Amino acid sequence: MAKVTFREDRCKGCGHCIAVCPVKIIEFDEKLNLKGYHPAIVKEENMGKCLGCASCARMCPDLVITVEK
Amino acid sequence: MAVVFEPTKGLLDVPTHYCPGCTHGIIHRLVAESLEELGVIDKTIGVAPVGCSVLAYNYFACDMHEAAHGRAPAVATGIKRSLPDSVVFTYQGDGDLAAIGTAEIVHAAARGEKITTIFVNNCIYGMTGGQMAPTTLPGQVTETSPYGRDVKLQGHPIRVSEMLSTLDGAVYVERVSVDSVANVLKAKKAIKKAFELQIEGKGFTFVEVLSICPTNWGLSPRESIKWLQDNMIPYYPLGVKKDITQQEVK
Amino acid sequence: MAEKVLMKGNEAIGEAAIQAGCQCFFGYPITPQTEVAAYMSRRMPKIGRVFLQAESEVAAINMVYGAAGSGVRVMTSSSSPGVSLKQEGISYIAGAELPCVIINIVRGGPGLGGIQPAQSDYFQATKGGGHGDYRLVVYAPSSVQEMVDLIQDAFDVADIYRNPVMVMGDGMLGQMMEPVEFKEREAKQLPSKADWAATGLHGRKEHHVINSLFLQPEELEKHNEKLQKKYAEIEKNEVKYEMYNCDGDLDIVLVSYGTVSRICKNVIKMLAKEGLKVGLIRPITLWPFPKKAFEEVVDRTKYGFLSVELSCGQMVEDIELSVKGRKPVNFFGRSGGMVPSPTEIANKVKEIAGGAR
Numbered sequence: 001m002a003k004v005t006f007r008e009d010r011c012k013g014c015g016h017c018i019a020v021c022p023v024k025i026i027e028f029d030e031k032l033n034l035k036g037y038h039p040a041i042v043k044e045e046n047m048g049k050c051l052g053c054a055s056c057a058r059m060c061p062d063l064v065i066t067v068e069k
Numbered sequence: 070m071a072v073v074f075e076p077t078k079g080l081l082d083v084p085t086h087y088c089p090g091c092t093h094g095i096i097h098r099l100v101a102e103s104l105e106e107l108g109v110i111d112k113t114i115g116v117a118p119v120g121c122s123v124l125a126y127n128y129f130a131c132d133m134h135e136a137a138h139g140r141a142p143a144v145a146t147g148i149k150r151s152l153p154d155s156v157v158f159t160y161q162g163d164g165d166l167a168a169i170g171t172a173e174i175v176h177a178a179a180r181g182e183k184i185t186t187i188f189v190n191n192c193i194y195g196m197t198g199g200q201m202a203p204t205t206l207p208g209q210v211t212e213t214s215p216y217g218r219d220v221k222l223q224g225h226p227i228r229v230s231e232m233l234s235t236l237d238g239a240v241y242v243e244r245v246s247v248d249s250v251a252n253v254l255k256a257k258k259a260i261k262k263a264f265e266l267q268i269e270g271k272g273f274t275f276v277e278v279l280s281i282c283p284t285n286w287g288l289s290p291r292e293s294i295k296w297l298q299d300n301m302i303p304y305y306p307l308g309v310k311k312d313i314t315q316q317e318v319k
Numbered sequence: 320m321a322e323k324v325l326m327k328g329n330e331a332i333g334e335a336a337i338q339a340g341c342q343c344f345f346g347y348p349i350t351p352q353t354e355v356a357a358y359m360s361r362r363m364p365k366i367g368r369v370f371l372q373a374e375s376e377v378a379a380i381n382m383v384y385g386a387a388g389s390g391v392r393v394m395t396s397s398s399s400p401g402v403s404l405k406q407e408g409i410s411y412i413a414g415a416e417l418p419c420v421i422i423n424i425v426r427g428g429p430g431l432g433g434i435q436p437a438q439s440d441y442f443q444a445t446k447g448g449g450h451g452d453y454r455l456v457v458y459a460p461s462s463v464q465e466m467v468d469l470i471q472d473a474f475d476v477a478d479i480y481r482n483p484v485m486v487m488g489d490g491m492l493g494q495m496m497e498p499v500e501f502k503e504r505e506a507k508q509l510p511s512k513a514d515w516a517a518t519g520l521h522g523r524k525e526h527h528v529i530n531s532l533f534l535q536p537e538e539l540e541k542h543n544e545k546l547q548k549k550y551a552e553i554e555k556n557e558v559k560y561e562m563y564n565c566d567g568d569l570d571i572v573l574v575s576y577g578t579v580s581r582i583c584k585n586v587i588k589m590l591a592k593e594g595l596k597v598g599l600i601r602p603i604t605l606w607p608f609p610k611k612a613f614e615e616v617v618d619r620t621k622y623g624f625l626s627v628e629l630s631c632g633q634m635v636e637d638i639e640l641s642v643k644g645r646k647p648v649n650f651f652g653r654s655g656g657m658v659p660s661p662t663e664i665a666n667k668v669k670e671i672a673g674g675a676r
């Protein structure tokens with residue numbers, strides 16, 4: 001069981017995390033955040049697939065992501 | 070559940086001004102994590118350059134000093150000589166370090182100043198809107214090399230790590246990249262080692278980090294990563310250029 | 320009382336700084352001030368302090384910037400072409416409000432100029448030099464003893480106002496040997512640097528940032544207003560000048576600083592024998608300029624003022640601004656390393672006085 005949390009309002013929607021996630025569970029939200037970007041999110045139904053590898057967090061330039069396992 | 074990854078205390082909890090996908094943010098984090106893990110945030114003074122990372126002083130949790138364009142190594146020298154027990158780093162772009170500040174970086178390295186320089190090479194002047202840098206690749210189009218850099222007219226790019234590794238005062242020189250998770254981990258190791266060697270008083274340490282500038286390259290963040298991999302890494306080979314703690318030098 | 324020692328001006332500069340607690344010196348060789356660096360290179364390591372020969376004056380002043388931001392007393396020294404290169408750093412240091420002392424042993428310019436004594440950096444020192452709305456306190460000693468005293472004052476004034484201070488001498492002052500006494504100075508109550516210096520947090524909560532960048536126009540304007548207030552305070556408190564032979568009714572008042580003022584004093588004695596009553600205003604601070612000295616004599620001075628310089632009239636404008644058109648302001652100077660003879664100056668005075676006898 002692992003859990004990834006996004007501080008969505010910090011996200012600039014660059015997509016680095018989406019590209020490196022080995023199980024491809026990260027996607028852009030349809031909604032815009034306060035900065036006006038489509039932030040990266042993991043839908044509740046996909047969270048169970050998270051490996052807790054923190055690849056996404058390591059590629060994030062904006063300290064958006066926290067990973068627990 | 071245990072925390073696998075959380076924001077480092079080496080950075081203040083504020084959003085940065087960097088463009089979406091710009092890897093300055095990753096490099097900031099690696100520096101800050103290294104300082105945190107080594108337990109030296111409390112005695113570190115960072116020197117910010119002039120360039121996109123000019124506002125780095127708003128992000129690092131340690132004391133900071135904002136230098137004039139290119140002069141960070143001289144400012145860092147003044148700091149380290151005044152406070153020899155402190156940990157001092159400069160964070161500089163390629164225009165800052167390899168054009169206007171060439172003399173300062175070469176001589177800081179030659180003197181073996183006990184400082185660490187993080188050199189962010191993105192092949193372009195980011196802050197001023199994408200002009201040719203000393204590291205701009207042959208053929209690369211920028212605002213001031215609109216027909217592509219012609220080495221016959223505009224000279225050749227400088228491989229700064231290779232150049233500095235010839236200086237006896239430099240004890241550790243490595244070129245890394247932040248284009249993939251594996252390379253980010255390697256970059257972190259290099260940056261941390263550079264600080265460790267500084268703390269041990271060994272001499273000048275230098276980590277060149279290949280970085281992207283999606284905005285001025287005119288590419289998306291992901292296209293930029295690919296451009297770095299396809300164009301920059303072949304010209305600027307990754308790896309240790311010098312390490313006095315391991316006599317084998319590449 | 321400390322005893323007097325015979326010392327070359329440039330070496331006395333070094334010793335004065337050491338006695339004032341200068342922890343770091345960053346320099347670069349240039350005639351005619353190289354002996355300052357040489358002296359510091361001998362003395363500083365022996366007492367556990369820092370001497371470093373930088374790769375250029377640009378680097379040297381930026382090292383000063385770093386050390387000053389770390390909260391230590393720091394000095395650099397150069398001569399005219401080198402001081403031109405330091406202007407970038409001086410502007411940053413002024414902008415970031417850091418204390419430091421800069422020595423300029425002036426030689427003739429423009430360009431590479433010459434290596435003989437001059438005062439042709441007056442504009443550069445007093446009117447900016449670097450970019451932006453900033454001011455330097457500029458001391459202009461006329462003897463080795465005064466230079467030693469002013470250097471020690473300079474460190475205090477720099478600390479009090481968090482501002483760079485320049486001590487400007489001509490090449491003569493650097494090269495001449497004179498007896499000097501390093502006076503015991505009473506410890507001054509100076510403001511603590513703990514609330515701004517970037518020394519490493521060491522448990523402190525807020526990080527300190529040494530900086531001169533204010534991207535928001537409102538913020539930069541506020542910063543500039545703060546600086547201007549400080550400069551007004553300096554103008555109020557730190558003006559220094561000497562008035563020589565300025566009592567009673569005067570024919571002419573000479574205005575001159577540095578070693579030339581010593582020649583002027585001889586001229587005054589010479590002319591007294593010829594029945595001319597000539598006074599001297601000697602600015603000791605070139606900025607802030609001693610405007611009030613002129614108030615004291617302007618109404619009692621028949622033929623006005625004569626600026627005597629080793630430059631081409633750079634001080635004239637400041638004198639005119641002080642005299643405000645009430646009396647004529649004349650000029651006599653030599654440049655390029657040429658020094659006026661007393662007779663030359665005397666002849667100019669007589670010419671202005673128009674044969675008045």
Ligand SMILES: Cc1ncc(C[n+]2csc(CCOP(=O)(O)OP(=O)(O)O)c2C)c(N)n1
Binds near residue numbers: 119138163191193
């Ligand atoms: C003395 C001086 N010259 C020029 C500039 C304008 N300037 C600001 S940033 C910059 C280029 C920075 O490029 P680089 O160091 O590559 O960093 P990046 O912005 O790409 O991170 C320039 C030329 C300046 N601030 N000061």
Ligand code: SF4
Binds near residue numbers: 087088092281283
């Ligand atoms: S301009 Fe380039 S280097 Fe600067 S923040 Fe944007 S992407 Fe990064």
